[in-house]
Amino acid sequence: MVYVSLTSSRAWAQEMDRCDDLAGFRSRFYIPDEVIYMDGNSLGLQSRDAAEELQRTAAEWRDLAIGGWLDADPPWFNLGEDLGRRMAPLVGAAPDEVVAAGSTTVNLHALLGSFYRPGKQRKGILGDELNFPSDIYALRSHLQLRGMDPEEHLVLVRSRDGRVLDEGDIIAHMTSDVAVCVLPSVLYRSGQLLDVAGIAAAANERGILTGLDLSHSVGALPHSLSDWGVDFAFWCTYKYLNSGPGGIAGLYVNRKHFCRSPGLAGWWGSDKDQQFAMSLDFHPAGAAGAWQIGTPGVLSAAPLLGSLRVFADAGIERVRAKSLRLTAYLIDLIDEELSGCNCRVGSPRESTRRGGHVAVEHPEARRVCAALRARGVVPDFRPPHIIRLAPVALYNTFTEVHSVVGQMKEILETREYERFPCEGPPVS
């Protein structure tokens, strides 16, 4: 391979790794053997801290049995609140505005149960056509539950180019018949980071509630939910927060809404002092904890304790700074090395508009992904033609980014991908 520019040399990547102030965090993770893992935006790697907490919790279950609800460390009874307090700095919230509970889609349902209250005039929900399908299914089902036609009352803002959303288009759809808007902070395909502060401000001015899905931004970049005036938010923890497959999710409720009663009530949302009084009258917690429904999955929450320790040590600002350096480097290399191979960067190039991953578009994306996997590089594929690459600040290196682009170039130039089938596995 002939390299022409300075940044495309491997020595430059190695120098960047030497100057990396987060380099030491890689050894806190289990990196699969012989693998370059670029899929932390789908399932983050296991940290030693997370594994320890999982094992410790299993031992507490073994040794304390029912006693673990109060005597485990931290007690399982308050685990949702405890994890919420630890996640709050990552989303820019007060400790009692965040709780760990349920799963992403279930939390969206729980929040819509309270925050989607169609009135006589304000009836509609505003979303976008590029959001993760599960969110759209949830939005539609809330309209249907209330006997309303999604065709009429769910407005999905269109993308002009199929990749990104224009914030001006979103705001233009904030009409007087919209009750609530639910949008992702970072789009799962292109990786666009929306100007959520501007969107929330515009919604507030118009009397519309704002709900955000932070699945693709939490653990990748800082947030200021309370300062932005966001009303509610929810996210998964198994992507950039590395809590493990199906790990407990998170939700945020702005404290101005603590007076609301949760729409989908359950005993785990009770005021903790009254929960075991077993009264048939529900006394909600008066904090984000009220939006819990049932007993949390303690074993699916335990790894998050360890994972959040890693974040507390690293600091989300440093994580974001390195993530931007990694993705900028990846974009530069793709431009330099792969633009002659029919590849195109589908993510925004401005650092203020980019999340933690880079979308690479190629007509044979599915087979290129298969060829990368066969070589030990783990990307992911999103139809119809997107290869997502997430160089994660806590455990990926610049040298890995360099290697991935080099390998993609070989795969494309030699048409190595043609050896792989056009059909893919059920999980990608």
Ligand SMILES: *Cc1c(COP(=O)(O)O)cnc(C)c1O
């Ligand atoms: C990953 C992701 C989800 C996943 O939902 P689950 O309920 O955890 O399966 C939902 N929404 C978005 C935007 C996501 O990126």
